[in-house]
Amino acid sequence: MLHVNNTCSSVSGRANMETPKQYYILKEVEPPSNKPYYIAIAVAAVLCIIGLILLITGGAMLSKTKDCESTPDEESKWTPCDYSSEAQRVKLDKFLRKVKITYYKMNPNNLVHDPDSTPDIIRQDSSPYNAHPDAIRTRTDAAQALYREAQELDKKSDSAKMKPREVKAIAQVKHFLQSNFGTPYDENYYAGDWMLGPNKFCWQPICEVGNDIKSHFTHKKSGIRPKTVGDVNFVIDHLRRLNNSLMQYIENVKYGVKAGFVRPEEDCQDGLYSIQRTFFNVSQQGPLGMCMYSDLYKLRSFFLLNLSTAV
Numbered sequence: 001m002l003h004v005n006n007t008c009s010s011v012s013g014r015a016n017m018e019t020p021k022q023y024y025i026l027k028e029v030e031p032p033s034n035k036p037y038y039i040a041i042a043v044a045a046v047l048c049i050i051g052l053i054l055l056i057t058g059g060a061m062l063s064k065t066k067d068c069e070s071t072p073d074e075e076s077k078w079t080p081c082d083y084s085s086e087a088q089r090v091k092l093d094k095f096l097r098k099v100k101i102t103y104y105k106m107n108p109n110n111l112v113h114d115p116d117s118t119p120d121i122i123r124q125d126s127s128p129y130n131a132h133p134d135a136i137r138t139r140t141d142a143a144q145a146l147y148r149e150a151q152e153l154d155k156k157s158d159s160a161k162m163k164p165r166e167v168k169a170i171a172q173v174k175h176f177l178q179s180n181f182g183t184p185y186d187e188n189y190y191a192g193d194w195m196l197g198p199n200k201f202c203w204q205p206i207c208e209v210g211n212d213i214k215s216h217f218t219h220k221k222s223g224i225r226p227k228t229v230g231d232v233n234f235v236i237d238h239l240r241r242l243n244n245s246l247m248q249y250i251e252n253v254k255y256g257v258k259a260g261f262v263r264p265e266e267d268c269q270d271g272l273y274s275i276q277r278t279f280f281n282v283s284q285q286g287p288l289g290m291c292m293y294s295d296l297y298k299l300r301s302f303f304l305l306n307l308s309t310a311v
Contacts, residue, residue, distance in 0.1 A: 083163075083166065084161065084162050084163050084166060085161070086157060086158055086161035086162045086166075087157075087162055087163070087166045089157075090153050090156055090157045091153075092153065092157070092166060092169070092170070095149065095150070095153055095173075096169065096173065098146070099146055099150075099173055099176075099177070100114075102142055102146060103181050104117075104125075105125075106138065106139045106142050106143075106181065107139070107181060108125055108126050108127040109126070109127060109128055109129040109130075109205070109209070109212040110212065111125055111126045111216070112126070112215050112216045113215075119224050119225070122216055122224055123224060123234060126216055126238075127238070127241060128209060128212065128213065128238055128241050128242035128245055129205050129206065129208075129209050129212060129242075129245055130245055131194075131206060131245045131246070131248045131249040131252060132245070132248050133189070133194070133252065133255075136186075136187065136189045136194050137189040139180065139181065139187060139189075140180055140187065140188055140189040140190060141189075143177050143178075143180045143181050144177075146177045147174065147177035147178050150170065150173055150174045150177055151174065153170065154170050154174065157170070183205060185199065185203045185204050186204040186205065186206070187205070192256070192261055194252055195252050195253060195255050195256030195259070195261055196253070196256055196261070196262065196263050196271075197252075197253045197256070197263070197268070197271050197272075197275075198271040198272075198274055198275045199263075199267070199270070199271050199274070200267065200270040200271060200274055201274060202271075202274035202275055202277070202278050206245075206246070206249050206275075207274075207275060207278050209242060209245070209246070210279070213238065213239075213242065216238075217235075
């Protein structure tokens with residue numbers, strides 16, 4: 001037994017002598033250099049400066065170029081904003097103007113936004129939003145008739161021969177007319193949604209009647225500046241017509257209730273909250289709430305500023 005142990009000891013000793021020990025030495029390594037980062041930042045800064053210079057230069061050059069309303073060159077008799085021959089063949093320009101004229105005729109509450117409107121035109125043709133069913137039907141029929149014309153125009157035109165902006169204009173006007181002059185909520189008479197009342201987001205035209213009235217008197221270019229007794233009577237008449245439209249809107253909701261055409265209970269509650277938020281002071285204090293209406297303060301100060309002292 002002792003012999004075996006000695007033998008094992010001698011064998012293990014020779015193995016230890018024959019196997020060299022490995023030593024690991026940690027070398028001092030320098031930290032990575034930040035030079036590449038500094039170079040990248042410098043390059044990015046230079047590119048930003050160059051881009052800014054080009055942007056400013058391009059804007060200055062564009063401001064000096066002739067716009068679409070400028071006189072065309074005497075030799076070429078052509079401007080970049082001219083319609084293509086194909087657009088002229090299908091009379092795209094006349095159709096777009098027809099849509100514009102019809103829109104403001106059907107929606108006189110937005111007349112102040114017509115680029116061609118003047119204070120005299122607004123006095124003669126403007127009117128608050130009309131919520132009567134007959135008026136909604138007239139607007140729906142006008143939009144659908146123009147939409148059919150737009151489809152026919154699109155079919156007979158060759159988009160490959162037209163400019164990209166002309167093709168885009170046709171697509172946009174079709175969408176505009178298909179959604180009842182861009183107002184898909186409460187404006188489709190045949191869908192009957194005008195009897196449902198306001199929705200959760202109060203996107204209906206009835207929610208914008210305050211802004212419509214205000215814009216017709218505060219618009220810098222074509223807004224009315226009440227100065228005389230006639231102007232004051234004009235304002236009073238508009239407010240009376242607006243009251244009539246608001247009362248009719250309530251009747252429209254009653255029509256829906258009688259016909260069983262209503263929103264779910266949760267949607268009805270959300271719609272009520274949304275219109276109460278829109279006209280918060282009125283919903284809380286009734287007629288007296290109008291005295292606290294922010295837009296009324298602006299209109300009152302505006303009227304007093306321009307109104308003659310003799311009124």
